[in-house]
Amino acid sequence: xxxxxxxxxxxxxxxxxxxxxxxxxxxxxxxxxxxxxxxxxxxxxxxxxxxxxxxxxxxxxxxxxxxxxxxxxxxxxxxxxxxxxxxxxxxxxxxxxxxxxxxxxxxxxxxxxxxxxxxxxxxxxxxxxxxxxxxxxxxxxxxxxxxxxxxxxxxxxxxxxxxxxxxxxxxxxxxxxxxxxxxxxxxxxxxxxxxxxxxxxxxxxxxxxxxxxxxxxxxxxxxxxxxxxxxxxxxxxxxxxxxxxxxxxxxxxxxxxxxxxxxxxxxxxxxxxxxxxxxxxxxxxxxxxxxxxxxxxxxxxxxxxxxxxxxxxxxxxxxxxxxxxxxxxxxxxxxxxxxxxxxxxxxxxxxxxxxxxxxxxxxxxxxxxxxxxxxxxxxxxxxxxxxxxxxxxxxxxxxxxxxxxxxxxxxxxxxxxxxxxxxxxxxxxxxxxxxxxxxxxxxxxxxxxxxxxxxxxxxxxxxxxxxxx
Numbered sequence: 147x148x149x150x151x152x153x154x155x156x157x158x159x160x161x162x163x164x165x166x167x168x169x170x171x172x173x174x175x176x177x178x179x180x181x182x183x184x185x186x187x188x189x190x191x192x193x194x195x196x197x198x199x200x201x202x203x204x205x206x207x208x209x210x211x212x213x214x215x216x217x218x219x220x221x222x223x224x225x226x227x228x229x230x231x232x233x234x235x236x237x238x239x240x241x242x243x244x245x246x247x248x249x250x251x252x253x254x255x256x257x258x259x260x261x262x263x264x265x266x267x268x269x270x271x272x273x274x275x276x277x278x279x280x281x282x283x284x285x286x287x288x289x290x291x292x293x294x295x296x297x298x299x300x301x302x303x304x305x306x307x308x309x310x311x312x313x314x315x316x317x318x319x320x321x322x323x324x325x326x327x328x329x330x331x332x333x334x335x336x337x338x339x340x341x342x343x344x345x346x347x348x349x350x351x352x353x354x355x356x357x358x359x360x361x362x363x364x365x366x367x368x369x370x371x372x373x374x375x376x377x378x379x380x381x382x383x384x385x386x387x388x389x390x391x392x393x394x395x396x397x398x399x400x401x402x403x404x405x406x407x408x409x410x411x412x413x414x415x416x417x418x419x420x421x422x423x424x425x426x427x428x429x430x431x432x433x434x435x436x437x438x439x440x441x442x443x444x445x446x447x448x449x450x451x452x453x454x455x456x457x458x459x460x461x462x463x464x465x466x467x468x469x470x471x472x473x474x475x476x477x478x479x480x481x482x483x484x485x486x487x488x489x490x491x492x493x494x495x496x497x498x499x500x501x502x503x504x505x506x507x508x509x510x511x512x513x514x515x516x517x518x519x520x521x522x523x524x525x526x527x528x529x530x531x532x533x534x535x536x537x538x539x540x541x542x543x544x545x546x547x548x549x550x551x552x553x554x555x556x557x558x559x560x561x562x563x564x565x566x567x568x569x570x571x572x573x574x575x576x577x578x579x580x581x582x583x584x585x586x587x588x589x590x591x592x593x594x595x596x597x598x599x600x601x602x603x604x605x606x607x608x609x610x611x612x613x614x615x
Contacts, residue, residue: 214254342368576602
């Protein structure tokens with residue numbers, strides 16, 4: 147079968163039809179036992195009628211289940227009433243799930259449950275519609291992998307077959323999956339993960355891509371044993387813009403991004419502030435970034451334009467202890483450097499806020515990357531104003547970003563850039579050699595250039611970069 151995109155868009159229908167996918171189906175309707183849903187380690191996300199995939203599946207229903215992102219695959223049994231019985235995660239049977247493992251799963255599923263719908267939503271199959279920027283796609287036929295885990299080198303005959311195909315077809319997105327399996331590689335069905343309990347090769351059902359899902363889900367099926375194996379792949383790159391607007395409501399101040407009128411209050415030692423070398427400007431509560439940072443505050447600090455980065459330690463009370471500038475410890479900063487910094491920082495201190503301002507999420511503009519009153523970017527990989535800390539994408543990374551852009555136009559920026567952050571560089575490591583986590587990037591009309599925050603949860607190192615075009 148050639149690759150085919152089944153495109154689904156939101157429907158106002160309140161009941162399922164034979165061409166309707168169900169988003170957030172009732173767990174009791176698709177699971178033989180809802181205890182794993184109740185424990186918040188799995189979440190049914192989509193149900194598709196089998197006949198849409200191929201005639202032999204008429205009367206069957208296939209369910210895509212959100213699982214913790216650190217897992218590779220989950221096994222289910224499709225019962226006679228089209229429900230799934232959970233068998234295992236990554237080959238570990240359910241009866242061997244420990245309390246510690248379940249806690250890890252629950253933590254990995256927090257984001258999935260946070261945005262879960264209470265009632266099912268329906269999406270109708272749209273015939274002959276382009277796959278560009280739609281809600282959901284079920285891709286059937288050939289398999290397109292984003293990681294080479296399940297591939298083998300193609301034989302000489304297979305490569306020749308692809309060359310004949312390529313010469314006789316317009317090369318387009320519709321053939322990308324063929325290309326992925328044929329540019330020197332093919333899916334390795336001799337791998338145990340692509341076989342059922344009897345050693346028979348599993349049938350590929352379809353790959354689910356949706357703007358509401360992180361990563362992509364592959365479903366495989368054994369008609370004999372009714373085994374369902376769902377494989378999960380996630381590229382790991384996410385970028386989200388949060389547009390902020392000023393609020394005057396005192397009830398919102400405690401949880402808002404704050405423009406500081408008392409900059410010295412967030413510093414453990416205010417000496418460099420008093421010398422007009424650095425100027426704390428904004429405080430971003432950690433809950434804006436992710437749950438693990440709840441209770442932490444991150445501060446954007448204006449630095450001289452010639453400075454590339456500055457290091458802080460996040461201390462008790464969420465104060466910053468200044469460690470050094472551009473790799474030079476505070477104790478070794480020269481008077482000459484300080485005089486040069488003062489000359490650059492004069493105008494920033496002249497414009498220092500005289501009273502605090504507070505900013506909350508602008509829910510009417512939460513997908514915009516344009517400056518509102520204020521805007522921050524969160525995720526795993528920022529866009530950079532300069533290429534200093536970037537490397538070229540691999541073909542694999544480029545294909546992933548391109549594919550995401552077809553279902554969610556907020557990912558178009560990822561696709562449009564041939565470079566990504568090079569986290570192998572020493573500047574992205576903490577004192578232990580562990581990779582720093584990207585916290586957020588600042589967009590603000592009152593700040594020149596762009597500031598980027600990175601953090602080490604272990605050592606509490608905060609590294610702030612500055613760039614301008």
